Amino acid sequence: xxxxxxxxxxxxxxxxxxxxxxxxxxxxxxxxxxxxxxxxxxxxxxxxxxxxxxxxxxxxxxxxxxxxxxxxxxxxxxxxxxxxxxxxxxxxxxxxxxxxxxxxxxxxxxxxxxxxxxxxxxxxxxxxxxxxxxxxxxxxxxxxxxxxxxxxxxxxxxxxxxxxxxxxxxxxxxxxxxxxxxxxxxxxxxxxxxxxxxxxxxxxxxxxxxxxxxxxxxxxxxxxxxxxxxxxxxxxxxxxxxxxxxxxxxxx
Numbered sequence: 001x002x003x004x005x006x007x008x009x010x011x012x013x014x015x016x017x018x019x020x021x022x023x024x025x026x027x028x029x030x031x032x033x034x035x036x037x038x039x040x041x042x043x044x045x046x047x048x049x050x051x052x053x054x055x056x057x058x059x060x061x062x063x064x065x066x067x068x069x070x071x072x073x074x075x076x077x078x079x080x081x082x083x084x085x086x087x088x089x090x091x092x093x094x095x096x097x098x099x100x101x102x103x104x105x106x107x108x109x110x111x112x113x114x115x116x117x118x119x120x121x122x123x124x125x126x127x128x129x130x131x132x133x134x135x136x137x138x139x140x141x142x143x144x145x146x147x148x149x150x151x152x153x154x155x156x157x158x159x160x161x162x163x164x165x166x167x168x169x170x171x172x173x174x175x176x177x178x179x180x181x182x183x184x185x186x187x188x189x190x191x192x193x194x195x196x197x198x199x200x201x202x203x204x205x206x207x208x209x210x211x212x213x214x215x216x217x218x219x220x221x222x223x224x225x226x227x228x229x230x231x232x233x234x235x236x237x238x239x240x241x242x243x244x245x246x247x248x249x250x251x252x
Contacts, residue, residue: 002035005042005072012041022047029054029062029082032095034069043102045075054082061086067093067123072100073132079105085140089118089125089150096126099157103133107183113140117150118169124149129178131157137183138162141194142169154178155201160208162186166193174221177201187213187236197221198245207233217242226250 001012010018014033021028022043030052032041043050052062062082065071067090080086086106089095097104106114115136117125123145127134129152139161141150148169152159155176162184164173173190176199182189189212190196196216200223207229213236218227226247229235237243 001039001041003039005039007041007043007047012039022050025051025053027054028052029064031064031066032069032071033066036068040070040072042072042074043076043078045102047076047078049077049079051079051081053080059084063087064090065095065097065125066090067095069095071097073097073102073104074100075102077103077105081108085114085116087116087119087125088127089123089148091120092122094124094126096128098128098130099132099134100130101132103135105133106136108137113138113143113163113165115139116143116167117141117152117171118148119144120148121145122147124151126151126153127159128153128155129157129159130155133158133160135160135183136162139164140167141165141171143167145169154180158206161189163189163191164194165191172197174199175203175205177204177225179204179206181206182208182210182212182231182233185210185212187211188215190214190216192216195219198225198227198247199223200225202247203227203245205229205231205235207231207235209233212236214238218245220244220246228252
């Protein structure tokens with residue numbers, strides 16, 4: 001925002017009707033574009049449960065984060081159901097979403113990935129789950145351009161996903177003490193070409209009764225974190241001696 005982090009502050013918004021819709025369902029599109037010297041946009045408990053469900057002409061995306069912008073979810077539930085994927089990192093530069101309480105939900109089964117990271121040349125998109133929930137059916141890192149990049153940190157709370165794949169560009173996943181939870185059977189749960197690093201805080205994987213697999217080695221990232229797998233399903237690790245995380249492996 002240009003004036004503060006407050007969602008309800010109409011001075012933060014460029015649209016003619018003041019603050020963007022919050023609470024209930026809106027046929028609308030949220031574009032997070034922080035001006036130079038501006039503030040992060042914060043969605044909190046006061047905004048309640050909001051569903052952005054874009055329709056109409058053009059590309060029906062419900063949610064985009066542009067370069068130099070940060071969107072923080074600190075309470076409430078922010079859900080999108082546009083028929084085209086949401087984007088973090090639209091153009092060249094750095095964009096991020098931080099979930100530290102509350103929830104971001106994107107699970108309406110559109111074709112392909114529902115959340116794209118790093119969409120155009122030299123764009124970087126980051127998702128950091130600190131607490132709360134991100135529930136996303138399909139994720140694509142490094143989407144649409146060879147120089148695009150996407151990164152995910154699961155440091156607390158829960159990231160629920162049906163698949164995370166590498167697209168045209170590159171990406172990386174850091175398991176940093178939060179819960180990574182399956183939402184469907186998928187032996188390519190994390191696809192080939194995506195490095196997965198376990199920090200000193202360890203990795204917690206909840207299979208939630210599903211059979212899932214990782215198509216990449218689990219690598220050490222500056223610590224002695226281990227791997228804990230639970231949830232009643234199964235996890236297939238990428239075969240070979242190159243799983244280099246330093247801690248114990250526990251299956252319960």
